Amino acid sequence: MAGSKSLTASLEDYLEAIFHVAAEKGAARAKDISKRMKVNSSSVTGALRALAERGLVNYAPYDLVTLTPEGMGVAEDVIRRHEVLRDFFVKVLAVDEAEGEEGACKMEHAVSRNILERLVQYIDFLESCPRAGSKWIQGFGHYCNVGENAEDCERCITLCLDELKKRRESAEGEINVSLIDLKPGQKAKIVAIKSRGSTNKRVTDMGVEPGAMIEVERAALSGDPVDVKVKGYHLSLRKDEALGIIVEPQ
């Protein structure tokens, strides 16, 4: 079988590099890959052969490299692991960008499915639980540098309570909106999905379901497509799909 052998860490790195090079330059040449990965180009040839054997890349000598649909799937999976780890390091552990990136590179090959899913859930929980929230996360950054809690604990918790009340009040006023009304960078909690049949299935298959956090990354002026991130996955939604997703902005 073509795809039966499991991937080594280095082959995953190659796949990731091919994805990124192809995304940037349109097509991947061996030289770009070797430059990006800082290896000799003969190593790239060897890796490409191994990936082609597994059915993950289209490769012919002296030709450009592309990912097969299977290879694209695996690459996306590796990249998701990378991004989830990096987000966790940077957003939660308050590690700086470069360090987070580097750490994610090394750990993406070692993290298990279950732990990754838990990390995603943890980040979502942190962002949606009023007792934590972004203010509290920032507090950890301060704690790291100074070794003491940022401000008076009582005041901190009181503020937290106030914010909850505010949130409650606006919730009573039914401010649930469609995903299409969010601006890039905004986060929200999915409340319901109002769409029929196949669209509904397509959307929920990708992890978009009530309770999950969703973040808008980019949106065309026309509102089609909308790029979002849910559970660490990047998705591109059509306007009609986005319209049916009812959210509660955070």
Next chain:
Amino acid sequence: MAGSKSLTASLEDYLEAIFHVAAEKGAARAKDISKRMKVNSSSVTGALRALAERGLVNYAPYDLVTLTPEGMGVAEDVIRRHEVLRDFFVKVLAVDEAEGEEGACKMEHAVSRNILERLVQYIDFLESCPRAGSKWIQGFGHYCNVGENAEDCERCITLCLDELKKRRESAEGEINVSLIDLKPGQKAKIVAIKSRGSTNKRVTDMGVEPGAMIEVERAALSGDPVDVKVKGYHLSLRKDEALGIIVEPQ
């Protein structure tokens, strides 16, 4: 140089195994190591030679294996990485023991110094910040399984505020005590270290300093020695050292 070459992941595993086998059985034979690691004993021979070359184990053919002081240091470092990761997975991410153990095994070789320190700080912060605390952490476990926050958010925060008040009141009553008064399993925040000169230095060198969280693991009836965990390190303190460490029980 003996110790100049860096260690591969598998050599770290061998070092870890040697440490544990030696701790359990008093001495490490090649067979015990191969059994524990589920590898062929000829692989063990090869690994032992590599470790001896780096000055990390005392090894002579057909003889028992012991760690050199250097090797002991490296083994303890690897084990700390393992334990910090496992604690994080189990305590914070609410992953079950087995999964946490397995995940730590794989990731201990990939985690960087800085990220590890941040994880330690994060766990400490979680345990010492009133806005988080153990109740809140349990809340995440519930969120994972049910997808919804455990209880009414307002009530949760109010309880949190109450607990803080209680903590404040008892703090006014000056309940700071010596480390020696804690029972095994208890956690506390270090408030001050009252000891002179060399003892003070020995203790602070090991990471025991005001602001850090400390946990008592075991204590002899006589109170000497006291085994504690600080910043992911296991330490054994003499009675006079423990006496001088003033803590605030959590």
Next chain:
DNA sequence: GAATATTTTTGGGCTATCCTAAAATTTTAC
């Protein structure tokens, strides 16, 4: 103390990764 059992080492093989250097091919420049 000799025969047997166990443990450890040696020797040979396999895979994966990387490198350098040389050959093959494609691209570019005139």
Next chain:
DNA sequence: GTAAAATTTTAGGATAGCCCAAAAATATTC
């Protein structure tokens, strides 16, 4: 349209890690 430059591939060598089978060393048993 061909020669030079750049790129890619092949070939050969190195290291690391793992395995197995068989030999060597050590322990155990009678």
